[in-house]
Amino acid sequence: MDRGTAASPGTPHDHERASTPPPSRGSGRVALTPHPDRLLPPDPTRRGIARRLYDSVRDLPLISPHGHVEARLLATDEPFTDPASLLVTPDHYITRLLHAHGVPLPRLGLRDSADGAAPAAPREVWRTFCEHWHLFLGTASRGWLEAELHDVLGVTVQPSADTADELFDEITARLREPEFRPRALHDSFGIAALATTDDPADDLSHHAALADDPSWSGRVLPTFRPDRHLDATAPGWSAALDDLAAASGIDTGDYDGLVRALENRREHFRAHGATATDHSAPDARMAFLDRDRAQRLFAEVKAGTASAEDARLLSQQLLGEMARMSSEDGMVMALHTGSRRNHHPGTARRFGPDTGHDIPLQAEFTRALQPMLERFGTNPRFQTVLFTLDETVFSRELAPLAGFYPSVYLGAPWWFLDAPRAMHRFRDAVTETAGFYRNAGFIDDTRGFCSIPARHDTARRVDAAHLAGLVAEHVISEDDAAVVIRDLHDLQPKRAFRL
Amino acid sequence: MDRGTAASPGTPHDHERASTPPPSRGSGRVALTPHPDRLLPPDPTRRGIARRLYDSVRDLPLISPHGHVEARLLATDEPFTDPASLLVTPDHYITRLLHAHGVPLPRLGLRDSADGAAPAAPREVWRTFCEHWHLFLGTASRGWLEAELHDVLGVTVQPSADTADELFDEITARLREPEFRPRALHDSFGIAALATTDDPADDLSHHAALADDPSWSGRVLPTFRPDRHLDATAPGWSAALDDLAAASGIDTGDYDGLVRALENRREHFRAHGATATDHSAPDARMAFLDRDRAQRLFAEVKAGTASAEDARLLSQQLLGEMARMSSEDGMVMALHTGSRRNHHPGTARRFGPDTGHDIPLQAEFTRALQPMLERFGTNPRFQTVLFTLDETVFSRELAPLAGFYPSVYLGAPWWFLDAPRAMHRFRDAVTETAGFYRNAGFIDDTRGFCSIPARHDTARRVDAAHLAGLVAEHVISEDDAAVVIRDLHDLQPKRAFRL
Amino acid sequence: MDRGTAASPGTPHDHERASTPPPSRGSGRVALTPHPDRLLPPDPTRRGIARRLYDSVRDLPLISPHGHVEARLLATDEPFTDPASLLVTPDHYITRLLHAHGVPLPRLGLRDSADGAAPAAPREVWRTFCEHWHLFLGTASRGWLEAELHDVLGVTVQPSADTADELFDEITARLREPEFRPRALHDSFGIAALATTDDPADDLSHHAALADDPSWSGRVLPTFRPDRHLDATAPGWSAALDDLAAASGIDTGDYDGLVRALENRREHFRAHGATATDHSAPDARMAFLDRDRAQRLFAEVKAGTASAEDARLLSQQLLGEMARMSSEDGMVMALHTGSRRNHHPGTARRFGPDTGHDIPLQAEFTRALQPMLERFGTNPRFQTVLFTLDETVFSRELAPLAGFYPSVYLGAPWWFLDAPRAMHRFRDAVTETAGFYRNAGFIDDTRGFCSIPARHDTARRVDAAHLAGLVAEHVISEDDAAVVIRDLHDLQPKRAFRL
Incomplete structure (x- = not known):
């Protein structure tokens, strides 16, 4: 470990943390198949009851009395562009945990006003995200993302280093289709x-x-x-x-x-x-x-x-x-x-x-x-x-x-x-x-x-x-x-x- | 919504909250049958153990080292009069939650010292309570009340707008019997x-x-x-x-x-x-x-x-x-x-x-x-x-x-x-x-x-x-x-x- | 209860608390057999998964990055002497709960600097501990002790007043064997x-x-x-x-x-x-x-x-x-x-x-x-x-x-x-x-x-x-x-x- 240059107080460090690399198991090809009974209790008695209750409200209209989606999105109805801009860069649940694992924010698409340098391009952002997918195991974000990817975007394979590019292309293409416009x-x-x-x-x-x-x-x-x-x-x-x-x-x-x-x-x-x-x-x-x-x-x-x-x-x-x-x-x-x-x-x-x-x-x-x-x-x-x-x-x-x-x-x-x-x-x-x-x-x-x-x-x-x-x-x-x-x-x- | 008269600070409002009526599903006739295994764990292994443990202490004498029952009750042994005076008016677990749903306290039998008006009569109090019975679902009070009504007072039907009067009469009659005197x-x-x-x-x-x-x-x-x-x-x-x-x-x-x-x-x-x-x-x-x-x-x-x-x-x-x-x-x-x-x-x-x-x-x-x-x-x-x-x-x-x-x-x-x-x-x-x-x-x-x-x-x-x-x-x-x-x-x- | 002599403020009392004797059920002879599936969930689905996961890490080497064992113990490799000095006197998880039940600390082997009297001898300490064994039911200490006694020290009977002496002798003898030296x-x-x-x-x-x-x-x-x-x-x-x-x-x-x-x-x-x-x-x-x-x-x-x-x-x-x-x-x-x-x-x-x-x-x-x-x-x-x-x-x-x-x-x-x-x-x-x-x-x-x-x-x-x-x-x-x-x-x- 290089101990030559001490960091100044208050300065975030825009490079991977050399000393404690995050576990990098983000490769391979694994199916993405959210279980229909996910989050329901495992024992048969309760699962049966829970499934009936869930089925009774699963398709109720959604009422969203508080959130941060902007009216412009629906007023202009402009298409989304790519999975990184849709799912990674604007979601601080995602960027914060990657940052905690040593990923600099510009690699996630955030612009550093101190140097004015262009942040990583969406495909690069998406690759970084996919390589670190396993770090979200057990988090609320992982559950939402699995459902978004599978149920909304039709993805059937887990993000990983090996699947990042194909997923990027697949989702980007899908977002251009009319049924994926905001309205x-x-x-x-x-x-x-x-x-x-x-x-x-x-x-x-x-x-x-x-x-x-x-x-x-x-x-x-x-x-x-x-x-x-x-x-x-x-x-x-x-x-x-x-x-x-x-x-x-x-x-x-x-x-x-x-x-x-x-x-x-x-x-x-x-x-x-x-x-x-x-x-x-x-x-x-x-x-x-x-x-x-x-x-x-x-x-x-x-x-x-x-x-x-x-x-x-x-x-x-x-x-x-x-x-x-x-x-x-x-x-x-x-x-x-x-x-x-x-x-x-x-x-x-x-x-x-x-x-x-x-x-x-x-x-x-x-x-x-x-x-x-x-x-x-x-x-x-x-x-x-x-x-x-x-x-x-x-x-x-x-x-x-x-x-x-x-x-x-x-x-x-x-x-x-x-x-x-x-x-x-x-x-x-x-x-x-x-x-x-x-x-x-x-x-x-x-x-x-x-x-x-x-x-x-x-x-x-x-x-x-x-x-x-x-x-x-x-x-x-x-x-x-x-x-x-x-x-x-x-x-x-x-x-x-x-x- | 009438916005004509602003309420003065510090004044409780003794009328139903017009803007957000509580759900009123308190009608119909449903059996009251507390389950013998209530509160015991649902899976068979644990339920079996729990039932044996519960059975071993179910009939132990009750030791009550702290409470708010008065000695006068047992010294005088005067009979209780009616279900509202027994179960509703004096129980602030009950009155508080009804108040939170817009029921004014005088409708629950509490006297307002500001106007000196007589509060609702016991039968009216009981009706109000029965109409709102479903609001207690999931609360501790509901569990105690079900057991009191069924095990102590012999009631076999759930309170509701439709059963309020018959329950009032039934319980009032029972409280006059000698075996329902306090001693x-x-x-x-x-x-x-x-x-x-x-x-x-x-x-x-x-x-x-x-x-x-x-x-x-x-x-x-x-x-x-x-x-x-x-x-x-x-x-x-x-x-x-x-x-x-x-x-x-x-x-x-x-x-x-x-x-x-x-x-x-x-x-x-x-x-x-x-x-x-x-x-x-x-x-x-x-x-x-x-x-x-x-x-x-x-x-x-x-x-x-x-x-x-x-x-x-x-x-x-x-x-x-x-x-x-x-x-x-x-x-x-x-x-x-x-x-x-x-x-x-x-x-x-x-x-x-x-x-x-x-x-x-x-x-x-x-x-x-x-x-x-x-x-x-x-x-x-x-x-x-x-x-x-x-x-x-x-x-x-x-x-x-x-x-x-x-x-x-x-x-x-x-x-x-x-x-x-x-x-x-x-x-x-x-x-x-x-x-x-x-x-x-x-x-x-x-x-x-x-x-x-x-x-x-x-x-x-x-x-x-x-x-x-x-x-x-x-x-x-x-x-x-x-x-x-x-x-x-x-x-x-x-x-x-x-x- | 003798109310003759009031205790001075700040003085711990080195005698049994006369007024509220701890339950003394610590006698008899009961097998000590920690269950192989202890702490795993009881329902069959989860237990099966848990057992497989546990088996996969049960024998991993132990990494202990923070603790209070001293290097001297391994440097000198001197044998342990007896179960009280090994398990009771130095463990404030144990001594504190016995103290809470009225056992004076000198009876657990701690020296009182105020009077300079010798604390109880190890065999006495061990007897006191065994008599109070049931007070640890449900505590973390009880689980660790059961595993230490059974898995490390080969004990097959629960501590109790009736087994204290035989356990003391059995463990003391075992600690003299070469495979029970610290290294x-x-x-x-x-x-x-x-x-x-x-x-x-x-x-x-x-x-x-x-x-x-x-x-x-x-x-x-x-x-x-x-x-x-x-x-x-x-x-x-x-x-x-x-x-x-x-x-x-x-x-x-x-x-x-x-x-x-x-x-x-x-x-x-x-x-x-x-x-x-x-x-x-x-x-x-x-x-x-x-x-x-x-x-x-x-x-x-x-x-x-x-x-x-x-x-x-x-x-x-x-x-x-x-x-x-x-x-x-x-x-x-x-x-x-x-x-x-x-x-x-x-x-x-x-x-x-x-x-x-x-x-x-x-x-x-x-x-x-x-x-x-x-x-x-x-x-x-x-x-x-x-x-x-x-x-x-x-x-x-x-x-x-x-x-x-x-x-x-x-x-x-x-x-x-x-x-x-x-x-x-x-x-x-x-x-x-x-x-x-x-x-x-x-x-x-x-x-x-x-x-x-x-x-x-x-x-x-x-x-x-x-x-x-x-x-x-x-x-x-x-x-x-x-x-x-x-x-x-x-x-x-x-x-x-x-x-």
Whole structure:
């Protein structure tokens, strides 16, 4: 091992890690045949029950109330180009684990803004991915990818060094066929409703175009995601307020203006079909200062004379305003909190945000949400869906809160937790306290359009497996389980997100 | 949706939530037939073992070392009146989940002190409950209720809108029969010991009456629960001290007087058979100030000149005195900590405490208990039973503490956690570190007298299922498992609570 | 119960706890026959798969990259003397649980420095242990002990009061036979590599003796464990620096000297084959002050003029230096953090440290490690293995960190968590996020040389059982599972610890 040149702090290393090569068994030719009973329990009693429950919901229309697919995709209906651009480069579940095994991000197609060099071409990216396929064994991503490759793209052989090129050619050719265009896939997936995630300054022109298109019959809803306009601690906050002013035609130079501009854009979103807002924040705390105090706080933060603590307080105040607005306009407030963003600053500087190093933090909801729930928790207009990356709050805080407050819905296992075993743990943790009917159902939360059916299918299989366990232990009857599983994938997301 | 009238902050809404109606499938006529093997594992090997283990303890006498049934119930032996007053209105497991589905509390029989209006009559309450029966699917409450309705009350049809009235009439008639009077049920349940929870100012006259009654042969013990006398942060503290002074005949106007009055009342409780004290607090911290400091602190808090922090410190000091007294008089100190009481103040103001919105908090015991365990942890007179609402401390803190300190017993899964899957998680989390013999056994912790046998039966089934898993994996022998399950439901609660 | 003499605070009580006698069922004569399929799943489908997977790795050489066996044991090859000295007295897993059941530590062979009295003789210790054998039912220790007694020592009857003497005689005789000498056992266990844990001031003469011994062909590596030299909050710190100065020949009277002395000793350890350092600390925080600030801080702490907070900061700074040195010399940095040491000071004073009352604390890694990982997380020379006693961080923090940073490996379940159910929970918690190939494999972490094969065998059985579950649910193929389980017990520990 060469110990000659020490790395500088903060610098990611764009070469293979020489000292600990990842196991490289990614060769050979093995059939790709996802088992029809995958994720169902192995013993015959439970498998039989689970299979019947799964069959009863397998083909239900997909309701996707939260995700990161863009309306443009369906508005323009441009074809996908190749498997690397479709499945690898944009999916930070994939790129992060390859990075952890020493693969530099440019080899996965990410552009390094520090050197401006072109990243690897799609075929090279795909080869790298296929060589490392075995590293995903046991992960949620592997399950989704197997289903996407097999069920959506018709692939029948496992990715490996030996099959990479033929798969690249085969998938690339298929993506040019008309039935693999986004709109055709949308219909074949059976998507009944698809919520996008959009900036308040967005004009929603793609949503409007779809609504005006007589050849399009799907339902694509925007979601109001104002994070960058509320986060007064971020460098880009001032620019965000300018964008909001431009979009709303309202001066955002003082607190009242900002509030009115946000109300204006919520109205715009509702006019385009939005039923929900979505919020990311380090934690769930909200402030409810009086208007004068808020005005002064805004002025100080804007002027750059406030402390970091004050900027954080202003952000919490603005999140509190969102809750207040939801209690008036009825938009469901989805809270996705509890992550330290951009944990590795060197990677963020060079490759941007959302590159796989947002790392969860301990969550706390009981104290954090009390001031908000004191105000709006029993208000029939107000509704919130709580997501977490910290499983410990499921039984300790979220199920008890959702088991009392009519406004609180339990968000589905999310992000690192949207995986089969984690879903089982979620059901185990919350059902005994809150039953099934305080759940918001499943969200796919995906950037990968083709992963939508695979993710919903996984959730349905896991719910079938879970309910089969309860039926086999005579906790609930199979008749009741059949009603519950249908409600979990139809009624509950509609109730929770007011679709 | 009507957006005309915005709700005021802090106001609970006493009407159905118009926007998100709960699923209303609560009609029809379905048999109620709890399966004899419910909660036992489905595969034949484990079920066979579990059934044998369960059969060996199914009919053991019930030991109930902690609960909220009142001695008055058995002293007066007055009949229960109707199923709503028996099963719905007083059970905040039930009322909270119905409230979460938009049912206003007065419709469940709770009186709103704000308007003074009469709440719904029992038959109406029962109808509301029956219509929403399916919302309890998968909850612990559903399991207990099915067993109560079927095994205790002889009901053979599921509650639903269609069966509500006939069930109301049937159960009401049955409750008038002599064998459904409290004492008769007590005997048929096979209760060997029943601990109540009592205020230090209570004269324990009902306990005395039972002890003096030659027609009564049961064992009903008081438990010393001094929360309101120790919580110097609460508005009612001063009044509580006056009550204590009246009961003890000792002036509680200074710290020493309060301490002596508490000692006096503990003696009174021991004279009536008490073996334990019980404590609720936000966390498990105790203070051990010197007597002078404590005197001054008391005086300042009493005079209203102390900070909130000082009042909290005084409360911790008084809890520390309880530990010290236990180390001298041998009363077992049960700690039930970790909840934020009355999370929704508007509901507490109108409907009182214990209305379903005490919400758990993160727990910490390692640091919090260190000062107390340093003093009393190896003192053979001292004994404590630790309960938690935060599952994360089971393997991290509680099992390690109980695995070293002879004075520390692991409290059973409690409150939101006294449910089948949570009990399995508890055993999984603690047994590998602390074995079976540092457990305090099961407590039913119930306000519902008729749920006592159902709760103990659930615990016995779960322990049988759990041990059957260990036997089937050849971790312990079936002979050993048979000894363990008997000890868990007989020897261990007696050891832990010194019965 | 005698209430005459109150115990003084802080005093452990060296007599049986009169009030709550432990269940004493430890008599009789029962065969000891560990089942060949123990810990494998009971249903036939999974058991068949698990047995095949287990068989494929059962006889793999043992790699032990972290533990507390001493090199002296193998260098001198002195025979063990008796079962109490071998299995009971030095194992704080055993002594702590017996202590929790009221057995005073001197009766287990520990010397009380307060009275200087001789502890019980080995035969007495063994009798006490055998009488309490049933208290270990369900614990990890019981499983290891059964395997040690049966597989290593040839015992065929369970310990009990009735068999204690015959077992003592039988084992004592066996330990005198040549094939039970440490080196012979080392070979029969199939140990391929054994890392010890050593103080930086150690001259490593036993390691050198083994390396120079032509009759010895094993691999015994030292591990650099500098805790007492880095912990500036401990009373013994100054003496530790003196030892370091003596060992390195470098003056440790200022910060630069201490840093150079540590670098010098790391070099010494590497020259004797060390590949890793190991660190215990209350938490994982590290500081990276500039050199001037560090110099001044050191001087103040050394002079006794610094605050407790400053001493803690200096400790964090020194841990940060360890990370920096690892990024340069490539030694793997193993972090074992999150415990409150010596929770019961009275026991520590009389019986010393490591007597069973180190109690875990809440862990936090996301924030704590950020400054270090910002500097070294993507440095190809740097590598760290993270262990925890707080299971909540597995899915929330550790798997996400190891799923991005190439330098971060997931430490195996450790200490209270190195038990079958806890291992299953670990795999469930991390695999879906990080796959199998970010794991560091298994460490036995034992002081008990004869428990090494039992502990590795347990881990292999649990991994076989776990993978069989995934195969039976068609998540991975049996072919893939067979590769994974081999890698987990061969490739992964070698990669993680750079063996």
